[in-house]
Amino acid sequence: MTDTELLRGPIHQLHTELGARFAPFGGWEMPVSYAGTVAEHRAVRTTVGLFDVSHLGKATVRGNGAAQFVNSALTNDLARIRPGKAQYTLCCTPEGGVADDLIAYYVSDDEIFLVPNAANTAAVVAALRQAAPDGVTVTDEHREHAVFAVQGPRSTEVLTALGLPTDLEYMAFADTEWDSRPVRVCRTGYTGEHGYELLPRWADAEMLFRALVEQVRAAAGEVAGLGARDTLRTEMGYPLHGHELSLNISPVQARVGWAVGWKKPEFWGKTALEQEKSAGPRRILLGLEALDRGVPRPGQQVLHEGKQVGETTSGTFSPTREVGIALALLDPSVESGAEVEVDVRGRKLRCTVVRPPFVESHTN
Numbered sequence: 001m002t003d004t005e006l007l008r009g010p011i012h013q014l015h016t017e018l019g020a021r022f023a024p025f026g027g028w029e030m031p032v033s034y035a036g037t038v039a040e041h042r043a044v045r046t047t048v049g050l051f052d053v054s055h056l057g058k059a060t061v062r063g064n065g066a067a068q069f070v071n072s073a074l075t076n077d078l079a080r081i082r083p084g085k086a087q088y089t090l091c092c093t094p095e096g097g098v099a100d101d102l103i104a105y106y107v108s109d110d111e112i113f114l115v116p117n118a119a120n121t122a123a124v125v126a127a128l129r130q131a132a133p134d135g136v137t138v139t140d141e142h143r144e145h146a147v148f149a150v151q152g153p154r155s156t157e158v159l160t161a162l163g164l165p166t167d168l169e170y171m172a173f174a175d176t177e178w179d180s181r182p183v184r185v186c187r188t189g190y191t192g193e194h195g196y197e198l199l200p201r202w203a204d205a206e207m208l209f210r211a212l213v214e215q216v217r218a219a220a221g222e223v224a225g226l227g228a229r230d231t232l233r234t235e236m237g238y239p240l241h242g243h244e245l246s247l248n249i250s251p252v253q254a255r256v257g258w259a260v261g262w263k264k265p266e267f268w269g270k271t272a273l274e275q276e277k278s279a280g281p282r283r284i285l286l287g288l289e290a291l292d293r294g295v296p297r298p299g300q301q302v303l304h305e306g307k308q309v310g311e312t313t314s315g316t317f318s319p320t321r322e323v324g325i326a327l328a329l330l331d332p333s334v335e336s337g338a339e340v341e342v343d344v345r346g347r348k349l350r351c352t353v354v355r356p357p358f359v360e361s362h363t364n
Contacts, residue, residue: 006024006027006028006029007027007028007029007055008028008029009028009030009052009054009055009146009205010054010143010146010202010203010205010206011052011054011146011205011206011209012029014206014209014210015031015052018031018034018213018223019034020032020033020034020225021033021034021225023226025055025118025226026055026117026118026119027055027118027119028055028118030055030225030226031052031225031226032225032226032227033224033225033227033228034222034223034224034225035222035223037225037227037228037231037319038319039222040222040223040224040225040227040228041224041228041231041232041319041320042319042320043152043220043221043222043224044151044152044191044193044221044222044224044228044232045152045193045232045319045320045359046152046153047152047153047154047219047220047221047222048150048151048152048153048154048155048157048158048216048219048220048221049149049150049151049152049191049216049221049222049223049224049228050148050149050150050151050158050209050212050213050216050221050222050223050224051148051149051151051223051224051225051226051228051229052146052147052148052209053147053148053149053197053229054145054146054147054148054202054205055118056115056116056117056118056147057102057114057115057116057117057118057120057121057124057125057140057142058113058114058115058121058140058141058142058144058145058147058199059113059114059116059121059124059125059128059138059139059140059141059142060111060112060113060114060138060139060141061111061112061113061114061128061132061136061137061138061139062110062111062136062137062139063110063132063135063136063137064110064135064136065109065110065133065135065136066109066110066111066112066136067106067108067109067110067111067112068109069131069132069133069136070104070112070114070128071261071264071267072264072266072267073091073127073128073131073267073268074089074090074091074102074104074267074268075089075090075091075092075251075259075260075261075267075268075269075273076088076089076090076104076259076260076261077261077263077264078104078106078112079261079264080261081106081171082106083106083107083108083109084106084172084173084174085106085169085171085172085173086103086104086105086106086171086172086173086186086188087103087104087106087171088101088102088103088171088259089101089102089103089104089259090102090245090251090256090259090260091116091120091124091127091268092250092251092267092268092269092273093247093268093269094268094269094271094272095247095269095272096250096251096252096269096272096273096276097246097247097248097249097250097269098241098245098246098247098249098250098251098254099120099123099124099127099247100116100117100120100123100124100241101116101117101239101241101245101256101259102114102115102116102117102124103115103188105173105184105186115147117241119242120241121140121142122140125138125140127268143202144201144202145184145199145200145201145202146199146200146201146202146204146205146208146209147197147198147199148197148198148199148200148205148208148209148212149189149190149191149195149196149197149198149229150195150196150197150198150212150216151189151190151191151193151194151195151196151224151232152191152193152194152195152221153193153194153362154219154220154221155193155194155195155196156194157215157219158212158215158216158219158221159185159196161215161218162178162211162212162215163178164176164178164183164185164196164198165185166185166196168185168186168187168196169187170187170188170363170364171186171187171188172186172187173185173186173187173188174186178200178208178211179207179208179211181200181201181204181207181208182200182201182204183198183199183200183201183204183208184198184199185197185198185199186198186199189363190229190232190233190238191229191232191233191236192232192233192235192236192238192357192359192360192361192362192363193232193362193363194362194363194364195363198212230314230316231316231317231318231319234314234315234316234318234325234326234327234358235318235320235321235325235357235358235359236356236357236358236359236361237285237287237327237356237357237358239254239256239285239327240314243298243313243314243327244285244313244314244327244329249313249329250272250273250276250281251273252273252276252277252281253276253281253282253283253284253285253329254285255284255285257277260273262274262277280332281332282331282332283310283329283330283331283332284329284330284332285313285327285328285329285330286327286328286330286334286336286353286354286355286356287325287326287327287328287353287354287355287356287357287358288302288312288315288325288326288327288328288340288342288351288352288353288354289321289323289324289325289351289352289354289358290323290324290325290342290349290350290351291339291350291351291352292349292350293324294324294344294347294349295315295316295317295324295344296312296315296324296325296326296342296344296349296351297312297315297316297326297344298312298313298314298315299311299312299313300312300315300326300342300343300344301342301343302328302330302340302341302342302343302351303340303341303342303343303348304331304334304338304339304340304341309330309331309333309334309340310328310329310330310331310334311328311329312326312327312328312342313326313327313328313329314326314327315327315342318358318359320358320359321358321359324349324351325358326342326351327356328342330353334353335353336353336354336355337352337353337354338352338353339351339352339353340352340353
């Protein structure tokens with residue numbers, strides 16, 4: 001895909017005005033940073049950060065028994081939640097691979113709103129459409145809604161200043177209005193901090209984002225790009241599709257079996273995943289924390305006692321811990337506390353195997 005073919009979100013020009021640096025991601029031209037990734041990362045951990053993640057997909061499943069249908073397809077158990085709540089879930093293949101991970105919003109028994117990853121939206125929509133029973137429709141609404149994330153200890157102040165609801169349980173959402181325009185507010189995020197995600201209409205995105213920028217700056221926060229989003233989620237050990245989850249990396253290997261409704265009668269990939277869970281995965285996702293100066297990157301060999309025991313899936317410098325960190329798929333024989341080496345372009349970087357997250361969660 002060339003730069004001329006990259007898709008742009010509803011407020012691309014505003015990002016330019018704000019001084020964003022851009023890069024391609026999931027087929028979209030996305031802001032990577034403004035003030036700098038480390039400054040934006042630290043703002044989210046200490047005050048508040050504002051992200052535009054409108055590239056994320058959006059789709060609605062409607063019709064008689066929509067929730068029941070979605071529950072028969074995706075891994076997590078929608079019966080665990082109720083209308084007004086959201087749930088992290090997975091769309092798996094019959095072989096147990098992950099076509100995508102996404103958030104499902106339980107609007108009603110007859111309406112489920114989905115937020116898949118940008119690059120996988122078309123595939124998820126196509127799979128659901130093909131399997132949908134008569135009377136259930138699956139609508140791709142990728143460009144009908146924007147998505148903004150307000151994340152950090154002062155995120156509640158920002159929303160309160162705009163008259164938006166904040167008294168929500170974690171993973172709960174409310175449909176409301178801002179300036180007489182509809183917006184969905186959800187207590188979700190991808191940073192490990194207390195925060196919210198806002199879904200206005202695509203056409204209303206710029207007005208709301210400008211108002212959010214003003215309040216975020218008043219709270220000593222920063223507008224943040226995908227660079228900080230990646231370092232924040234890596235510190236939390238949150239998976240990124242294409243790195244910790246893929247058609248070749250199952251939920252069992254990625255340690256997200258908690259997002260699988262094992263007792264449900266059916267979901268896509270159930271038989272394969274049950275077999276893998278019973279037999280034990282051939283590799284498991286763990287964290288690595290550098291003992292020496294250096295930063296591991298994705299796709300690097302992990303060695304233990306001179307033998308390759310795995311490969312990094314994500315790697316970065318942790319602005320919070322001020323050390324290099326990584327997520328890696330490792331042989332099950334390698335336990336937390338073991339010392340391993342990462343082959344960083346021919347140099348051996350000593351690391352300790354740890355169980356993520358690398359920093360404490362403040363989502364609740």
